[in-house]
Amino acid sequence: MERNCNLVTYAGDAVTLVGRQVKKGKIAPDFTVLRGDLSPIKLSDYRGMKVVIAVYPTIDNELCKKQNRKMSEIVSTLDNTVLLSISCDLPFAQCRFCATEGLNKIVTLSDHKEVDFGTKYGFLVQEFRLLARGIVVVNEKGVITFVEYVSEITNEPNYEAILKVF
Secondary structure (H helix, E strand, O other): OOEEOOOOEEOOEEOOEEOOOOOOOOEOOOOEEEOOOOOEEEHHHHOOOEEEEEEOOOOOOHHHHHHHHHHHHHHOOOOOEEEEEEEOOOHHHHHHHHHHHOOOOEEEEEOOOOOHHHHHHOOEEOOOOEEOOEEEEEOOOOEEEEEEEOOEOOOOOOHHHHHHHO
């Protein structure tokens, strides 16, 4: 399994990302994660739609909550687009957050069981077994049109760059 030690930091310290980084213009690897009811779901289940994948370490962090609110706001204005919000949190915590916040446009998904998304997309932080922060956009044909691995996990994604994709 590939490891990258020079891409992302957490509070200024380098962390190791496990897995192969995905690239713009390439076919998005299929992955399996869990829904709130613990049933599996795959990226390929959304074929024919634009998919925005918001990746974050934990829903129990204010910055991660802010990222989810902002991404929900952005995606809610787009046609034929779904927002997949992925972390290694338990699905129950993710659902509780969305219910509390009234965020019904987000599909919260958990990578805690197999870290299939984290390793196939190179977002798994080895030191914490959490996901790094980032955004991946996949078009209707399954091609990646935008990727951001946020260089400092304690920073937000570049929302303006994401909007330019649409």
